[in-house]
């Protein structure tokens with residue numbers, strides 16, 4: 608680009624910034640009118656400046672523009688003596704006579720400022736984007752941890768061996784076996800608690816059943832034996848997701864459990880439809 612007959616990139620940059628003197632600008636305009644190569648170079652440079660201006664709001668600076676700025680900075684930094692001494696040869700507009708030294712003095716600080724501006728803008732945009740994302744993800748993590756901790760606390764209270772379980776009934780009526788099922792069909796998650804269960808022979812167990820709403824066969828939902836006080840629970844037995852329950856039931860089965868419930872039902876509870 609700097610073969611003496613074309614306008615140097617530095618001059619084009621200064622021209623784009625309207626930093627040349629009136630005479631210099633006129634000379635550049637004259638050359639641009641008949642040189643497509645320099646016009647293209649100027650268009651590219653103006654595009655860079657426009658992108659810098661636009662990117663203040665939201666767009667990251669294109670890598671190409673940033674690299675070109677940095678290359679020019681390092682080029683002017685690495686050969687200071689040469690650039691100082693050979694200035695006239697690089698001044699293409701008016702042969703060699705009076706391209707003033709100050710142009711160099713203006714150029715280098717401007718490039719440094721421009722490069723810093725570009726870096727600051729693109730780093731600022733990047734930092735802001737990362738900050739937004741970090742905020743979002745840490746609040747998400749906090750919410751997950753919160754709901755997970757709450758779920759764990761609920762499960763711990765429901766299933767703790769030391770939990771006090773009180774069943775309230777009408778006065779004078781002896782306590783009856785009772786069961787409570789909490790079921791989330793879309794997760795296949797079931798928590799079942801029973802109280803006042805009768806003791807079983809050694810070779811028998813209680814078995815919990817999920818009776819599907821679609822009329823298909825009862826599904827085994829866990830074996831359990833009550834403690835000395837008649838309490839028992841079944842927490843999150845392995846069940847497929849998405850099975851709507853018509854009801855739950857408890858039977859007495861052989862110790863290894865059964866594939867189908869054996870009459871009679873010890874406990875049976877109607878499951879209200881979700882949302883009601």
Ligand SMILES: [Zn+2]
Nearest residue numbers: 613614642645
């Ligand atoms: Zn040219």
